[in-house]
Amino acid sequence: MPDSIHHASGPQGPSDPVALARSPTWVPIRSLAPRHRDRILAHLLRLPERDRYLRFGYMASDLQITRYVDELDFERDEVLGIFNRRLRLLGLAHLAYVDSHDGLPATRAEFGVSVAANARGRGYGQRLFDLAVLHARNRGVQTLVIHALSENTTMLRIARKAGAEVVREGGEAQAVLRMPADSFQSHVEQLVEDSAAEWDYRFKQQARQMSRLLAVLSGSNPTTDGPRAPPD
Ligand SMILES: CC(C)(COP(=O)(O)OP(=O)(O)OC[C@H]1O[C@@H](n2cnc3c(N)ncnc32)[C@H](O)[C@@H]1OP(=O)(O)O)[C@@H](O)C(=O)NCCC(=O)NCCS
Secondary structure: OOOOOOOOOOOOOOOOHHHHHHOOOOOOOEEOOHHHHHHHHHHHHOOOHHHHHHHHOOOOOHHHHHHHHHOOOOOOOEEEEEEOOOOOEEEEEEEEEEOOOOOOOOOEEEEEEEEOHHHOOOOHHHHHHHHHHHHHHHOOOOEEEEEEEOOOHHHHHHHHHOOOEEEEEOOEEEEEEEOOOOOHHHHHHHHHHHHHHHHHHHHHHHHHHHHHHHHHHHOOOOOOOOOOOOOO
C-alpha cells in the first residue's frame, strides 16, 4: 500500500456553520500538536490487530506504530483528534500533504483515520473526514486520496458519500475526491470549528485539573477514586 499516511477521502462537507453546529453528530475536533504524541500513540496502540490492518494496510506492530507517531510532521501535515472528557483520544485523523516538488504549496493530500473500537458508529469517522476535507480545501488542496483495503466498506462508504471516485485493484482500493476551491464561507466554517474545539479542550483540561485538586484536598486517590469518566 503506497502513501505516508494510509487512506483518506473527502466530500464537500457541511457548508453552513450553523447547520453544522446543529448536527446531532457534531463533536469538537481539535488540531493536534507535538505535545499530543503520547496520546496519539496510546490511541493507536489500543487498536486491535484487525483495525491496525485496516488503518495502515498491514498488521502494524507496536514498534512500527511508535515509529509512525515519532515521525509525524505537525508542520507539514495536519493531525486532528476527538477527545473524551478524560482527554483520551477517541478518534484520530492524519491529513498528509504531498510535496509538489516545485516549491509550490501541495495540491494533493492523503487521509488516514481511526476511531476507537468502543466509539464506533457515532459519526466520528464521518466528522473527522468532513473536517479534514475542509482543512485541505482551505489549504488549496484539489485532490484528496484515500488508500483503503477493498474490504473496508465503512471507509469506502464515507469516501463515496463525499463524491469520491473509487478504483479497486485486487485487495486494495483508492478513493479520489476532487475538491472545490476554498471560499470565504469555508474559511469561516473552519474558524468556527477550531474555536469551538479549542474552547472544549480547555474546558476538559480545567475540569480534569479541578477534579485532581479536589481529590488531593479530600485525601482520595485521583487515579482510583476520581469521578467516573463519561462513556468512551
Ligand atoms: C473507518 C472508521 C474510522 C469509521 O469510524 P466510525 O466512527 O465508526 O464511522 P461513522 O460512525 O462515522 O460511520 C460512517 C458511515 O459508515 C457506516 N458504517 C459504520 N460502521 C459500519 C460497518 N461496520 N459496516 C458498514 N457501514 C458502517 C455508517 O452507517 C455511516 O454511514 P451512514 O452515514 O450512511 O449511515 C472506523 O471503522 C475505524 O477506525 N476503522 C479501523 C481503521 C480504518 O479502517 N481506517 C480507515 C482507513 S484509513
